[in-house]
Amino acid sequence: MTHGGIQFEDFQLDRADRQLRRGGEAVELSSRYFDALALLVTERGRLVSKDRFLDEVWRGVPVTDEALTQCIKTLRRQLGDDAANPRFIETVPKHGYRFIAEVKAGKSARGVDSPSNRNFLSLTVAGTLGGGLAGLIGGLLYGAAGASQPTGESSGAVSVLIVLVALTVLTALVGSAGVSAGIAAAQVWKRGPWWSTVVGGAAGGLLVGAFVRLIGIDTFNLLFGRAPSGITGGLEGAVLGGAAGLALWLANRRPGTRLRIHVALAGVQGAGAGLLIVLLGGHLLGGSLDLLAHEFDQSRLRLGRIGALFDESGFGPVSQLVTGALEAGLFTACVVGAILFVKRRLDESRS
Numbered sequence: 001m002t003h004g005g006i007q008f009e010d011f012q013l014d015r016a017d018r019q020l021r022r023g024g025e026a027v028e029l030s031s032r033y034f035d036a037l038a039l040l041v042t043e044r045g046r047l048v049s050k051d052r053f054l055d056e057v058w059r060g061v062p063v064t065d066e067a068l069t070q071c072i073k074t075l076r077r078q079l080g081d082d083a084a085n086p087r088f089i090e091t092v093p094k095h096g097y098r099f100i101a102e103v104k105a106g107k108s109a110r111g112v113d114s115p116s117n118r119n120f121l122s123l124t125v126a127g128t129l130g131g132g133l134a135g136l137i138g139g140l141l142y143g144a145a146g147a148s149q150p151t152g153e154s155s156g157a158v159s160v161l162i163v164l165v166a167l168t169v170l171t172a173l174v175g176s177a178g179v180s181a182g183i184a185a186a187q188v189w190k191r192g193p194w195w196s197t198v199v200g201g202a203a204g205g206l207l208v209g210a211f212v213r214l215i216g217i218d219t220f221n222l223l224f225g226r227a228p229s230g231i232t233g234g235l236e237g238a239v240l241g242g243a244a245g246l247a248l249w250l251a252n253r254r255p256g257t258r259l260r261i262h263v264a265l266a267g268v269q270g271a272g273a274g275l276l277i278v279l280l281g282g283h284l285l286g287g288s289l290d291l292l293a294h295e296f297d298q299s300r301l302r303l304g305r306i307g308a309l310f311d312e313s314g315f316g317p318v319s320q321l322v323t324g325a326l327e328a329g330l331f332t333a334c335v336v337g338a339i340l341f342v343k344r345r346l347d348e349s350r351s
Contacts, residue, residue, distance in 0.1 A: 006041055008088070008101045011079065013041055020078075027078050032057060036071050040089060040099040049096040060255045072097060119346055123184035123339050124177065127244075130338025131176020132169055134331045138285060139168030145305045168285060171212070176335050178208025179241040183248055183339060197252075201245030202238045209237025228295040231288040236277050240328055243273035247336045259344070263337040270332025274324040286323035290315040 005014040012021045015038055020027040029037065035057045040048055053068055054060065072089060075081075081088045090098045143161035182204025186197040213233030247266035251257070274284060283291065290303050303315040310318040 007104045008041065013038060029075075029078060033071055033074055037075050040075075040097060041103060044099045044101070044103050047092055047096050047098050052096070055252065060253045120181075120184045120188045122342050122346065123187060124180045126338040126342035127180025127183065127335045128173055128177040130334040130336075131172045131180070131331060133338075134176070134334035135169040135172025136165065137330060138172070138327055139165035142168060142286065142289065142303070145303055164289075171285060172331065174212055175205065175208055175237060175240070176331070178204040178237065179244055180204070180335060180339060182241060183245050186245070187248070187339075187343065195249075197249045198242050198245035200241075201248075202242035205237030205239070205241025205244075206234045207237075210234030212237075226295070228288075228291040230283055230291055232283050232285065235280075236282045236284060239273050239277050239282075240270065240331060243269050243328070244332045244335050247332060248339060251336065251340050255344075259337065259341060262340055263333045266336035267329040267333035271325040271329035273332070274326070274328025275321060277328065278320050278324040283320075284324045284327045286315070286327060287320050290320075 005012045005016075007013075010023050011027070013019075014021070018031070018034055020029055020034065020037065036053060039052070039056055050065070050068060053071075054063065057071075058067075072091075073083075076083060076086075076089055079088050083089075083091060086100065088099060088101045090100045092098055140161075143164035179201050182200035182202070183197055184200075186200030210233055213231060216231060244266070247262075247269045250265065251262040254262075277284060278287070286303065286306070293302055303319070304313070306323065307313065307315045307319045310316070310322065312319055
């Protein structure tokens, strides 16, 4: 068997080399039909619905039922299969198809260096870096606002700026890593319906948000003997992750649309999620920083300059709503844009 191959009867399906062989001889298949066969074989014994074929083989390109029927017909012909008495591909009327032959996988077929694992890593890293970019932009904005307050020393203002930038970048990297990993897992190893991408993003955000909040509270208690209540955590992470997952799913449904339009739409959805978080009583980074500033009286951090833009004496409810929407919109746009950019490059390399 070839490296990374899957064997069924006398066929070898090599996903790494994108070839189907029978007794060592190559079997002619188009790139699209190869992807359809690879999906069926990978899901051996499980129903593969029409929606999954559209998402993972045609990648959202609108096609008729006849196109899928012709694809399965061609695969059966090349495999020597019979629809009335199938050995390989079984029809599940009105639902989809199922691969029923026994398969044997080589050691690397699902190993650590498999294409699926490499794609998962690529999408996760892309989303994490996108989140880091959002954190850098947000940190510069919050740092500029915080550093503009009177500190008594010019070096103090610079220190505030550096600390806030570092804090926001680190927070964004950790949060986006969890969200991106959840989304990437749903994209690469999809087993469920369309909302699996939303659930994946929400689950990743929930786990990382809850963990970071727990570590943050423990750190403050250890260093200062008390910790602020209400700082951002699992709930906020779940809502943001779900918004990012939904934005990416919608983008996958319209693959011909320009990337910048998808990024803008993701930003709008993220902004809506940010408003929802604040309205539900949650806090994003700006609200968490304000809580810290008030909890520790000697803190040099003050966000009152932002509140002044909205005729508020401090970082009031309007400031929290606006900054929450901007934070969440920027985060979602950067994460989704980065994942979508890399995913399109990966799809192009497979075509």
